[in-house]
Each structure stands twice: as structure tokens, then as C-alpha cells.
Amino acid sequence: MVEELLTAGIAAATGVAVYLGAAARVVKQYERGLVFRLGRLRNDIRGPGFTVIVPVVDRLRKVNMQIVTLPVPAQEGITRDNVTVRVDAVVYFKVVDPANAIVAVEDYRFAVSQMAQTSLRSIIGKSDLDDLLSNREMLNQGLELMIDSPAVGWGVQIDRVEIKDVSLPETMKRSMARQAEADRERRARVINADAELQASHKLAEAAGVMAEQPAALQLRLLQTVVAVAAEKNSTLVLPFPVELLRFLERAAPTPAGSQAPPASPTGPGPSAPPSRPPALTEAPAPAPADADPPPPPADFALDGPPPPPEDPDNLRA
DSSP: OHHHHHHHHHHHHHHHHHHHHHHEEEEOTTEEEEEEETTEEEEEEEOSEEEEOOTTTEEEEEEEOSOEEEEEEEEEEEOTTSOEEEEEEEEEEEESOHHHHHHTOSOHHHHHHHHHHHHHHHHHHHSOHHHHHHOHHHHHHHHHHHHHHHHGGGTEEEEEEEEEEEEOOHHHHHHHHHHHHHHHHHHHHHHHHHHHHHHHHHHHHHHHHHHHOTHHHHHHHHHHHHHHHTTTOSOOOOOOOHHHHHHHHHHSOOOTTOOOOOOOTTOSOOOOOOOOOOOOOOOOOOOOTTSOOOOOOTTOOOSSOOOOOOOHHHHHO
């Protein structure tokens, strides 16, 4: 009798252990459990931890609630400005409604992947090449809205969509490189011309100051000599400005009783040839006999009164 009771107890314990082994389930922290009883979804969603179902009658389906990183294969398309490109992207999403994610769609991962590829092709056709290269934030937002609209009914929420890479043909890459090089050369020329204009203004101001103070030109020449000599050059080419010669000519003292020759308006040049010596004075030719005597000089003074005029009759005799 005791043996029979002991055997029955062992059998019952074994049956309970087998039942618990078949009915016990463990749901992880990042998962949620859906119970299907005879193919019908129960309203209660099993949270993380230990749970029990009815063996053979119930079936537990676990749904991952983590954020899923789904790479979108590279899609080739033609942009609005007729450029062929290949664009790949990545989609970040998570399940917010486990019941809809399992019941409303057969495979929510595959559905999100196909919707992302279709939306990416549509975005490529609606955008320009410059937008794909430089204005990706706006394209990412538009792509996210296009994928998120149908995904709401699937119990899936799109967190973020990012365009990873844009592949261009080699000919387009070379054309863009030439364009960028030409633009940089244009900006360099504009900057150089602006610098020349500013330098010309400063040089004009400096020339005005040197014109008012001629000694500044000599000081500037000495500074140039010092700057060139600091390089330890064996040969020094020193320009000698004409204005400095004029300054030295004006500053030179003039000897007393002599008049300085006027300065040439074009600066120092070759000295004038010496004047020829005066020719010898020739003796005046003798006056004819019947010529009247020359009048006395204007400053000739007589001590007495002038003589009376002669009678013309006496002269004829």
C-alpha cells in the first residue's frame, strides 16, 4: 500500500514537473509576449519576467522592442537634373505596438525595408544633385515622413533615416572637380585684385607723405638697404631715386657771391658743354670823309654853354 502511494506521488510530481516545464516561459526585459490561444490573440500582453501558458493550447510569441538598425541597399536613380546616382541609406525603427506588428503585417522588418527602398528611389527622382550632396538634412526628414506614414498602422515607429553615401559617375566627379578648381581660382584672383587695390591706396598715401617730407624717402631707402643686407647677400643692387638727388641738390650750400644754376626739371643729367671763348673784337671801319661827326654821348657834360651854330654860308666857302 505504501509503495503504491509512493509510486503515485512520484508519478504526480513528475507530471507536475513536466507540465510546468511545458507551460513555463521567460520573457526578457527588452521583449513583450503575445499569447495565442487556439490561434486567437489574447488581450493581455505578457511583460518581462516569468510567465505561464497552457501547454498545447497556448502559444507564446515574443516581440523585440529594441531599436532596429536596418540598412537600405544602394538604389540607382536619375535626379531631377538628369544625373545618374547610387544612394544608400540606413533606417532606425522600433516596435511600439506588438499586437499590430505581429497581426497587421506578415513580416514588419521586410515591409519596412521595402518601403525604405521605394521611398529612397522617390526621393532621388524629386531632388537635385546639389541637394543630395549638401542638403541631406531636409532629404532625411522627407524620407522619414514617407516611411513613417504607412509604418504607423504596422505598430512600428521610425526614429531616424540617414542617407549614408551618394555615388557619382567618374565623368561627373571630374566635371565637379574642374568646376571647384575654376571657382577657387576665380576667388583667388578677386582676393589678389582686392589686395592690389588696397596696397595702391596705401602706397598713394605714403607717396603723399614723402612728398611733404622728402627726408622720409631717404629713411625708407636706408630701411630697404638694412632689410636686403640682413639676408647676407654678396651682391647688393641699390636703386638710387631721382627724388633723392633733387633733395641733396637743394640741401647743398651755395657759395657766397655765386648764383646756383637752375635745376633741370628732369633731374640730374649730363652737364652742359662749356661755352666757347669770346671772339676777338675787330677794329671798327674808318668813317667816310663826308660823314657827319658822331654826336656826343648822352651823358657827356660841358663846362660852359654850348657853342653857337655855324653859318651855312661859311661852310659852303
